[in-house]
Amino acid sequence: MEQDTKVGADKVDDQTKLLKRIQDVIDEHITPYLEMHGGGCELIGFENGIVTLRLFGGCSGCPSSHITLFNGIVPILRENVSEVEDVLLG
Numbered sequence: 001m002e003q004d005t006k007v008g009a010d011k012v013d014d015q016t017k018l019l020k021r022i023q024d025v026i027d028e029h030i031t032p033y034l035e036m037h038g039g040g041c042e043l044i045g046f047e048n049g050i051v052t053l054r055l056f057g058g059c060s061g062c063p064s065s066h067i068t069l070f071n072g073i074v075p076i077l078r079e080n081v082s083e084v085e086d087v088l089l090g
Contacts, residue, residue, distance in 0.1 A: 018083060019046055025080040026053075030073055034059055041073070049085030051077055065089075 023043050034040050039059025044052040053073070059065050069087060077084045 015046075018081070019043070021081050022046055022051060022077065022084070025077055029076050029080070033072065034068075037062075044090045046084075049083060051084055051087045052090040053087060054090055 026041060026043055031040055034055075034057075037058050039055060039057035039062070041059065042054045042056065044054055046052070053069075054060075055062075055065055055069075059068065062068075069089065074087045077087055
C-alpha cells in the first residue's frame with residue numbers, strides 16, 4: 001500500500017511540475033504579446049494533452065482571438081512543452 005501512495009504522489013508532483021512549465025511559457029512568451037493588445041490569458045488546466053485557457057481583457061470577444069490562439073498560442077505551447085497536444089478556450 002505504501003508504494004501505491006508514493007506512485008500517486010509522484011504523479012501529482014509530475015502534474016504540478018508540468019503545470020508550472022506551461023505557466024512559465026504563458027508568462028514569458030504569451031502574456032507579454034497579449035498585454036500589448038490590451039488582453040491576457042489565464043491557465044485553467046491541463047488534461048490528456050489539452051491546455052485550457054481563458055482569454056480576458058481586450059482578447060475576450062475579439063474577432064481575432066481564434067487566429068491568435070491557433071497561429072500564436074498553440075504553436076508556442078507545443079514548441080516549448082512537448083506534452084501539449086492542443087489548446088482550448090474555456
